[in-house]
Amino acid sequence: MxxxxxxxxxxxxxxxxxxxxxxxxxxxxxxxxxxxxxxxxxxxxxxxxxxxxxxxxxxxxxxxxxxxxxxxxxxxxxxxxxxxxxxxxxxxxxxxxxxxxxxxxxxxxxxAVVFSPSHLTLITDGPQARRRFTDQAIAQIIPRYSAVLREYGRALKQRNAVLKDIRWHSELFDMMEVFEDRASHYGAKIMRLRDKYIKKLAGYAVEIYDGISGMSEHIAIKYSPQTVCGDLSSEKENYIKLKESFKGSRDEDISNGTTSVGPHRDDIAIDINGLSARMYGSQGQQRSAAIALKLAEASVIKESFGEQPxxxxxxxxxxxxxxxxxxxxxxxxxxxxxxxxxxxxxxxxxxxxxxxxxxxxxxxx
Ligand SMILES: Nc1ncnc2c1ncn2[C@@H]1O[C@H](COP(=O)(O)OP(=O)(O)OP(=O)(O)O)[C@@H](O)[C@H]1O
Ligand SMILES: [Mg+2]
Incomplete structure (x- = not known):
C-alpha cells in the first residue's frame, strides 16, 4: 500500500x-x-x-x-x-x-494504522479502551464483525430494559430468555473472534516489544474474558457458558438494573515482566507497549490483506x-x-x- x-x-x-x-x-x-x-x-x-x-x-x-x-x-x-x-x-x-x-x-x-499520543489510553485506561481497540481492529479485517457487535449490543440493551421492569411483570421472564439466548449467540462469536485476534496480535507484539526493549523486558498479552470458558475457539461452548452466566446472574442483575456478565465486560491483560502495564508500567514502558500493539496491528493487517498498511x-x-x-x-x-x-x-x-x-x-x- x-x-x-x-x-x-x-x-x-x-x-x-x-x-x-x-x-x-x-x-x-x-x-x-x-x-x-x-x-x-x-x-x-x-x-x-x-x-x-x-x-x-x-x-x-x-x-x-x-x-x-x-x-x-x-x-x-x-x-x-x-x-x-x-x-x-x-x-x-x-x-x-x-x-x-x-x-x-x-x-x-x-x-493504515495510526499511533497518536491518545492511544496511550490503550494501556492506561480501563478495559473499555482495550475492547474498543480490539473490536475496531477485528472489524477492519472482518467487516461483518461490526454487525455481530451491533446485534449483541441490541440484545444486551433489551435484556437491560427487561431487568428494570421484571419485578412488576413476571411474564417478562420469557422475553428475558429470548434476549439472553440472542446475546449468548452473538456473544459467543465475539469471544471466539477476540480470542483468535488477540492470539495473533500477541505473537507479533511480543516480538516487537522484545526488540524495543532490547530483550530486557517481556510483554505478555492475553485475552481476559469476563465469562470464563474452556476452549474459546468453540462458539458452541462459549454459547453454553454465556447462557449459564446470564441465567446465574439474573438476581444480581435485577437488583442492579444492569447486565454484569458477558463480553461487554471483557478485558485484555497486558503485563510487562509479570506486572500489569497499566498499574506498574513506567511512562516509557506504557508508550512502548502501546506502540508494540499498534505495530503488531499492522502486521495482522498485512497477514490478512497481503499488503503492508x-x-x-x-x-x-x-x-x-x-x-x-x-x-x-x-x-x-x-x-x-x-x-x-x-x-x-x-x-x-x-x-x-x-x-x-x-x-x-x-x-x-
Ligand atoms: N477546523 C479548523 N479550522 C481551522 N483551524 C483548525 C481547525 N481545527 C483545528 N485547527 C487548528 O489547527 C492547528 C494545528 O493543529 P495540529 O493538531 O495539526 O498541530 P500540530 O502541528 O500537530 O501541533 P503539535 O506539535 O502541538 O501536536 C491548531 O492550532 C488548531 O487550532
Ligand atoms: Mg500534533
Whole structure:
C-alpha cells in the first residue's frame, strides 16, 4: 500500500496542500500547532474511519469555509487508484470515481494504522479502551464483525430494559430468555473472534516489544474474558457458558438494573515482566507497549490483506530513549510511514526518506 499523492483543501488549518510522499519514511516536522497531526488525520480518513482524535466531521472543515476535501492517489494490489472525500454537512466519498456509500467501505481498499499520543489510553485506561481497540481492529479485517457487535449490543440493551421492569411483570421472564439466548449467540462469536485476534496480535507484539526493549523486558498479552470458558475457539461452548452466566446472574442483575456478565465486560491483560502495564508500567514502558500493539496491528493487517498498511505515527518518539527509537525506526524501515515530530534531530538518524516542514498549515520549501 502506497500513498502517491495527497491533496487537501480547507481541511482544519490547511487551506491548500499537496504532498507527493515517498514510499518509505516521510517526516512531517514543525513547531506546535502548525498542522502536522491534521495531515495524519486526513490520511486516516482515507480508511473510511472516523477521526482518530474523536472529532466530528464538521470540526474538520476549516473555520469560515463550507466544505473540506481530501483527494488521494494510491497504489494497492499493483493498481493505481484514487479516493476523494468531501466533508460538508456529512461525508461523501468516491473510490476510483465511483460513489462509495457507506464511506466505511473504503476500509477494504485503503489500510493504515495510526499511533497518536491518545492511544496511550490503550494501556492506561480501563478495559473499555482495550475492547474498543480490539473490536475496531477485528472489524477492519472482518467487516461483518461490526454487525455481530451491533446485534449483541441490541440484545444486551433489551435484556437491560427487561431487568428494570421484571419485578412488576413476571411474564417478562420469557422475553428475558429470548434476549439472553440472542446475546449468548452473538456473544459467543465475539469471544471466539477476540480470542483468535488477540492470539495473533500477541505473537507479533511480543516480538516487537522484545526488540524495543532490547530483550530486557517481556510483554505478555492475553485475552481476559469476563465469562470464563474452556476452549474459546468453540462458539458452541462459549454459547453454553454465556447462557449459564446470564441465567446465574439474573438476581444480581435485577437488583442492579444492569447486565454484569458477558463480553461487554471483557478485558485484555497486558503485563510487562509479570506486572500489569497499566498499574506498574513506567511512562516509557506504557508508550512502548502501546506502540508494540499498534505495530503488531499492522502486521495482522498485512497477514490478512497481503499488503503492508501505511503507518501514521504521531509524535511517537517523545519519552523514548535512543535505543527504543532506533528499534522502531528500523522496524518500519520498509513500510510507507508518516511520522510527525517537532524536533527533527530525533529522526535525523534516518538519512533516507522525505521531509516536509509545516508552518501555519502550509508546506515550507
Ligand atoms: N477546523 C479548523 N479550522 C481551522 N483551524 C483548525 C481547525 N481545527 C483545528 N485547527 C487548528 O489547527 C492547528 C494545528 O493543529 P495540529 O493538531 O495539526 O498541530 P500540530 O502541528 O500537530 O501541533 P503539535 O506539535 O502541538 O501536536 C491548531 O492550532 C488548531 O487550532
Ligand atoms: Mg500534533
Amino acid at each position: 502506497k500513498l502517491d499523492s495527497l491533496q487537501l483543501t480547507n481541511f482544519r488549518n490547511i487551506k491548500e496542500l499537496l504532498i507527493e510522499p515517498c514510499g518509505e519514511i516521510n517526516i512531517i516536522y514543525g513547531e506546535n500547532a502548525q498542522g502536522k497531526t491534521n495531515i495524519l488525520e486526513a490520511i486516516w480518513l482515507l480508511c473510511g474511519a472516523k477521526s482518530f482524535r474523536g472529532a466530528k466531521d464538521g470540526e474538520l472543515i476549516k473555520f469560515g469555509e463550507k466544505k473540506a476535501s481530501v483527494n488521494a492517489a494510491f497504489t494497492s494490489q499493483g493498481r493505481e487508484q484514487t479516493i476523494s472525500i468531501d466533508i460538508e454537512s456529512g461525508r461523501t466519498a468516491a473510490l476510483n470515481g465511483v460513489d462509495m456509500s457507506p464511506v466505511s467501505g473504503l476500509s477494504e481498499s485503503f489500510q 501505511i503507518a501514521l505515527l504521531d509524535d511517537v518518539m517523545s519519552e523514548l530513549d535512543e535505543n527504543r527509537q532506533d528499534y522502531i525506526l528500523n522496524h518500519i524501515k520498509n513500510w510507507q510511514v508518516f511520522i510527525t515530530c517537532c524536533d527533527l534531530s530525533q529522526v535525523l538518524r534516518m538519512s533516507d526518506g522525505s521531509r516536509y516542514k509545516i508552518s501555519g498549515g502550509r508546506l515550507e520549501n
